[in-house]
Amino acid sequence: MSPVPGVAGVxxxxxxxxxxxxxxxxxxxxxxxACASYELEPPDAAEMARRLAAVEACGLPFLVADMAGQVLGYAYASPFRQRPAYRYTVENSIYVAAGARGRGLGRLLLEALIGRCTALGYRRMVAVIGDAGNAASVCLHRSLGFAEVGLLPGAGFKHGRWLDWLMLHRPLGEGDSTPP
Incomplete structure (x- = not known):
């Protein structure tokens, strides 16, 4: 893939x-x-490889931001739900290495993910933010056209506190204005 404009070497x-x-x-x-994920034990490389293969098996994008062979962040789309009527909706996930934050990598990854999912014919992208207080993630998603559609207070308990689960969404392509 070609270099990313605005982020030298990525x-x-x-x-x-x-x-x-x-x-x-x-x-x-x-x-x-942190509280972005509700997992309590980090998966190892073998499990991450399995998760990557599962995303690929669905024909969905799993992207990395790479600088000189070092992965600085990643983003992927996954099926939102398993029932057939949800087949035009995907959920995004984005993670950027702590030392690489603040450079716009999350934005670049999410923009690319939105573009790929739109090109694949998906009509809606959902973001589930496990900690509604994660201002950086909320701000990133809102800046790219996501709108809040729901808050589930106390959905999870991690690090000694209850977490509110925030859902945002945005249309892809024609959204729900026309049949697929």
Whole structure:
């Protein structure tokens, strides 16, 4: 893939199984010390490789931001729900390594993910933010056209506190204005 405008040396590319250890390393601190994920034990590289393969098996994008061979962040789309009527809706997930935040990588990854999912014919993207107080994630999603559609107070308990679950969404392509 070509270089990313505005972020010198960074390339967005599809994730590969060889990235699994880097994906696990980026995700582990989020599981252990933050509330973006409701997991309590970080998955290892083998599990991340399995998750990547599951996304690929659905024909959905799983992207990484790579600088000189180092994965700095990743984003992927997954099916929103399993029932057939949800087949035009995807959910996004984005994680950026702690040392790479504030450079616009999350925005670049999410913009690319939105573009890929739109090109694949999906009509709606959902963001489920596990900690409604995660201002950076909420701001990123809102800046790219996501609107809040629901709040589930006390949906999870992690790190000694109850977490509010925030759902946002945005249309892709023609959204729900025309049949697929």
């Amino acid at each position: 390339r967005l590319r599809p994730a590969t199984a060889a990235d699994a250890a880097a994906l696990a390393a980026i995700y582990a601190p989020e599981v252990l010390h």
